Amino acid sequence: MKNAIDVNDLRKSFGSTKALDGLDLTVAAGEVHGFLGPNGAGKSTTIRVLLGLLRADGGRVNLLGGDPWRDAASLHRRLAYVPGDVNLWPNLSGGEVIDLLGRLRGGIDQRRRDELVERFDLDPKKKGRTYSKGNRQKVAIVAALASDVELLIMDEPTSGLDPLMEATFQQTVQEVREQGRTVLLSSHILAEVEALCDRVSIIRNGRTVETGTLADLRHLTRTSISAELAGHPNGLTSLEHVHDLKVDGNKVRFDVETDSLDEALRMLTSIGVRNLTSQPPTLEELFLRHYTETEIGSAS
Amino acid sequence: MTATLERPGSAHTRQQAGHLVGTRHLVRLALRRDRIVLPVWIVVIGMLASAGAGSYEAIYPTQAERDALTASMGSNPSLTLLYGPAFDLSTAGGFTAWRFGAFLALFTALACIFTVTRHTRQEEDTGRHELLASAVVGRYAALTAGVLVAGLGALATGVLITVSLAGVGMPVAGSVALGAGTALTGFAFTGVAAIAAQISEYSRGANGIAAAVLGATFLLRAVGDAAADASWLSWLSPFGWATQVRAFADERWWVLGLLVLAALVTGLVGYLLLPRRDVGMGLIQAKPGPARAAHGLRSPFALAWRLHRGALLGWIIGFAVFGALFGSLAAGVGDVIGDSAEAQEMFARLGGSQSMVDAFLASMAGIMAMIASLYVVQATVRMRSEETALRVEPLLATSVSRLSWAASHLVFPLLGSAALLAVAGFATGLLHGLRVDDLGGQLPAVLGAAMAQLPAVWVVAGAATALFGLLPKLATAAWAVAAVFLLISMFGPIANAGQLVLDLSPFQHIPKLPSAEFTATPLVWLSALALVLLGIGLAGFRRRDIG
Ligand SMILES: Nc1ncnc2c1ncn2[C@@H]1O[C@H](COP(=O)(O)OP(=O)(O)OP(=O)(O)O)[C@@H](O)[C@H]1O
Ligand SMILES: [Mg+2]
Numbered sequence: 001m002k003n004a005i006d007v008n009d010l011r012k013s014f015g016s017t018k019a020l021d022g023l024d025l026t027v028a029a030g031e032v033h034g035f036l037g038p039n040g041a042g043k044s045t046t047i048r049v050l051l052g053l054l055r056a057d058g059g060r061v062n063l064l065g066g067d068p069w070r071d072a073a074s075l076h077r078r079l080a081y082v083p084g085d086v087n088l089w090p091n092l093s094g095g096e097v098i099d100l101l102g103r104l105r106g107g108i109d110q111r112r113r114d115e116l117v118e119r120f121d122l123d124p125k126k127k128g129r130t131y132s133k134g135n136r137q138k139v140a141i142v143a144a145l146a147s148d149v150e151l152l153i154m155d156e157p158t159s160g161l162d163p164l165m166e167a168t169f170q171q172t173v174q175e176v177r178e179q180g181r182t183v184l185l186s187s188h189i190l191a192e193v194e195a196l197c198d199r200v201s202i203i204r205n206g207r208t209v210e211t212g213t214l215a216d217l218r219h220l221t222r223t224s225i226s227a228e229l230a231g232h233p234n235g236l237t238s239l240e241h242v243h244d245l246k247v248d249g250n251k252v253r254f255d256v257e258t259d260s261l262d263e264a265l266r267m268l269t270s271i272g273v274r275n276l277t278s279q280p281p282t283l284e285e286l287f288l289r290h291y292t293e294t295e296i297g298s299a300s
Numbered sequence: 301m302t303a304t305l306e307r308p309g310s311a312h313t314r315q316q317a318g319h320l321v322g323t324r325h326l327v328r329l330a331l332r333r334d335r336i337v338l339p340v341w342i343v344v345i346g347m348l349a350s351a352g353a354g355s356y357e358a359i360y361p362t363q364a365e366r367d368a369l370t371a372s373m374g375s376n377p378s379l380t381l382l383y384g385p386a387f388d389l390s391t392a393g394g395f396t397a398w399r400f401g402a403f404l405a406l407f408t409a410l411a412c413i414f415t416v417t418r419h420t421r422q423e424e425d426t427g428r429h430e431l432l433a434s435a436v437v438g439r440y441a442a443l444t445a446g447v448l449v450a451g452l453g454a455l456a457t458g459v460l461i462t463v464s465l466a467g468v469g470m471p472v473a474g475s476v477a478l479g480a481g482t483a484l485t486g487f488a489f490t491g492v493a494a495i496a497a498q499i500s501e502y503s504r505g506a507n508g509i510a511a512a513v514l515g516a517t518f519l520l521r522a523v524g525d526a527a528a529d530a531s532w533l534s535w536l537s538p539f540g541w542a543t544q545v546r547a548f549a550d551e552r553w554w555v556l557g558l559l560v561l562a563a564l565v566t567g568l569v570g571y572l573l574l575p576r577r578d579v580g581m582g583l584i585q586a587k588p589g590p591a592r593a594a595h596g597l598r599s600p601f602a603l604a605w606r607l608h609r610g611a612l613l614g615w616i617i618g619f620a621v622f623g624a625l626f627g628s629l630a631a632g633v634g635d636v637i638g639d640s641a642e643a644q645e646m647f648a649r650l651g652g653s654q655s656m657v658d659a660f661l662a663s664m665a666g667i668m669a670m671i672a673s674l675y676v677v678q679a680t681v682r683m684r685s686e687e688t689a690l691r692v693e694p695l696l697a698t699s700v701s702r703l704s705w706a707a708s709h710l711v712f713p714l715l716g717s718a719a720l721l722a723v724a725g726f727a728t729g730l731l732h733g734l735r736v737d738d739l740g741g742q743l744p745a746v747l748g749a750a751m752a753q754l755p756a757v758w759v760v761a762g763a764a765t766a767l768f769g770l771l772p773k774l775a776t777a778a779w780a781v782a783a784v785f786l787l788i789s790m791f792g793p794i795a796n797a798g799q800l801v802l803d804l805s806p807f808q809h810i811p812k813l814p815s816a817e818f819t820a821t822p823l824v825w826l827s828a829l830a831l832v833l834l835g836i837g838l839a840g841f842r843r844r845d846i847g
Contacts, residue, residue: 081697093589
């Protein structure tokens with residue numbers, strides 16, 4: 001299948017800050033792609049480049065088969081954008097904003113719009129700042145979801161939503177996926193990412209550090225094992241890919257990388273296992289490691 | 301609660317002090333944010349008067365010339381309409397107070413209004429205030445900080461006026477009176493802005509309300525000073541009080557008390573209103589709107605119309621009133637001015653020559669155009685405020701192109717200014733034509749004089765667009781551009797500025813209709829210049845990053 005988004009070696013600096021420093025991102029058509037990274041990693045900057053709002057300093061960007069800087073207006077008929085900070089016009093009601101944005105995108109599905117307003121429990125008559133932060137976001141979300149477009153680009157769309165609305169949001173994105181549309185979803189809410197995303201890209205300091213399905217990523221991480229053995233666990237220290245080993249008499253605790261799990265378990269059973277618990281890595285741990293790991297070796 | 305504010309006293313006073321916690325930090329923050337704007341307006345307004353005072357001796361060296369000046373200009377209702385009554389034109393001080401006094405007060409009042417709004421309502425608009433309010437900041441701290449910074453600016457301006465005038469050898473009493481009148485008018489409008497900031501929900505509205513009060517009170521003074529049987533109207537206006545202090549003409553100090561009172565009352569009302577509303581909200585709350593957009597709301601222009609129409613309507617009303625007023629008074633100019641050569645020369649410098657009435661109409665057309673250029677800047681800079689408020693990104697992420705978005709907004713500075721000049725020219729021409737019984741001749745002539753100013757106004761629009769497109773962070777410097785043109789044209793001739801300086805202002809190149817000959821050449825090249833600047837601005841905007 002063709003890719004909806006293809007970004008290669010993207011570079012963008014603001015003065016002396018390198019916001020993007022050789023970023024790669026591939027989003028296949030029809031997938032929900034999670035876009036993750038710590039604050040200031042460059043997610044919003046990437047999205048702004050994809051929307052033709054910022055001009056890239058270098059690299060190759062392909063959006064829906066076109067160049068987002070050159071063909072901005074025509075490509076924008078085929079996508080909808082939910083910004084991270086939603087500011088509405090003081091003298092326009094939420095309903096007017098939804099309709100206006102939909103029409104400017106090239107048409108809005110009235111039935112779907114009304115249904116979404118209902119589902120998100122949005123009062124479309126309020127104006128500007130009389131909306132709370134979450135409700136302002138809902139205006140942008142409804143405007144985007146009501147448009148009949150191939151690609152949805154969302155920059156932390158749910159940072160202000162309550163848990164009930166978060167659930168509604170996840171449902172609607174599932175529906176979007178079932179319709180075969182593509183979604184690029186930047187988010188700090190891991191549960192949301194886990195529930196929705198087919199694949200994720202993790203970026204840090206303007207560079208992609210990991211891309212793949214969540215299963216792929218899990219594979220790269222460690223499982224925590226604690227066991228009570230029949231004898232003294234001598235051989236474990238000699239094993240590669242075992243970390244944080246703690247030995248207390250016949251009891252052991254250690255983390256092991258997924259590739260060596262099999263070998264480690266064989267070692268344990270050879271000593272004799274009385275009791276064993278294993279813990280798969282949580283998503284938090286997974287991301288935290290990617291977010292905080294010290295600078296990876298330079299690209300050169 | 302800060303230790304410095306803690307005083308032995310009732311729980312109530314301590315509570316009050318608590319409301320002010322953090323004011324010091326907010327003042328420091330505001331001073332930092334205004335570190336360029338504040339000194340600029342203090343120095344420009346503060347030095348204006350002494351710059352003009354110096355040329356008096358050069359223009360009117362002999363007693364005879366000064367007597368002629370007094371006889372002619374001092375009693376000319378059209379000039380008192382603009383500048384206020386002349387109490388003593390036989391001294392440099394008296395002339396300076398007359399020629400600059402009302403405008404020093406006007407500019408200071410404007411600066412105070414913008415300063416208060418910027419540090420109160422605008423902070424709430426952007427949500428920055430919430431960030432601060434959640435830290436240890438008392439309820440009244442933001443308002444107090446805004447009022448203090450504006451007051452400080454007005455005070456510094458007043459002091460600078462006093463010191464600079466006394467420095468060039470003017471009597472100290474008069475210098476103090478002029479400085480005090482200016483500073484206190486600033487205080488009074490600081491209070492007005494404090495009230496406006498509570499009423500309106502948005503900074504744009506707050507500025508609009510305060511500016512409307514300013515415009516209305518300036519007009520009250522203008523009418524009261526020009527019409528002998530309605531002079532009490534001037535006494536309803538802070539600008540009337542500022543001029544009635546009679547600096548350099550046997551000062552009446554007690555009048556300053558009225559300004560002090562106005563400042564105290566308006567300030568107090570502002571403080572009393574503040575607790576009656578929620579943070580981020582205004583006393584006037586937005587009414588709910590329609591659940592669906594009207595059929596027509598489907599283009600960037602339709603949106604721009606929604607955003608600009610309120611302000612444009614307000615300006616049109618203001619211009620209609622202004623034009624009608626000038627039109628009904630214009631015919632009186634010729635009678636009073638007589639045939640004093642000095643006055644004629646002076647007036648020729650201002651507007652043109654030959655017929656005094658025509659010269660007056662010509663200079664009125666110029667003044668309208670300069671005021672219209674302020675609308676032009678306001679409407680153009682709107683693009684930048686939309687951008688920084690992040691309301692442009694969602695639009696440009698639809699099929700709206702950058703060019704069509706910018707063009708939708710630029711319709712307003714370009715054609716809105718034409719509408720303003722047309723309305724003002726029409727109203728002036730209509731009332732003047734009716735008064736002199738020559739509607740058929742005067743209406744087209746006066747309307748034409750106003751419309752001929754358009755290319756100069758467009759140059760301002762072009763400059764503002766160029767700044768927006770090429771140097772977006774400096775987009776608001778367009779205000780400075782308009783202000784410089786305005787100062788050059790209003791006070792340049794009086795201050796004997798060199799021709800090179802005068803030529804900088806596009807308004808100086810417009811033929812002074814209806815008195816002067818019509819020449820199309822300057823109109824053509826000014827329009828071409830405006831077009832080039834617009835093109836540069838739009839090309840820059842298409843190429844640059846948004847945000
Ligand atoms: N207009 C700008 N001018 C200067 N620096 C900028 C600008 N926009 C972004 N940056 C810088 O670029 C870097 C990336 O910012 P970006 O907003 O893309 O991060 P992000 O991944 O979206 O972060 P968050 O999770 O906080 O939203 C940051 O260091 C930021 O300070
Ligand atoms: Mg971001």
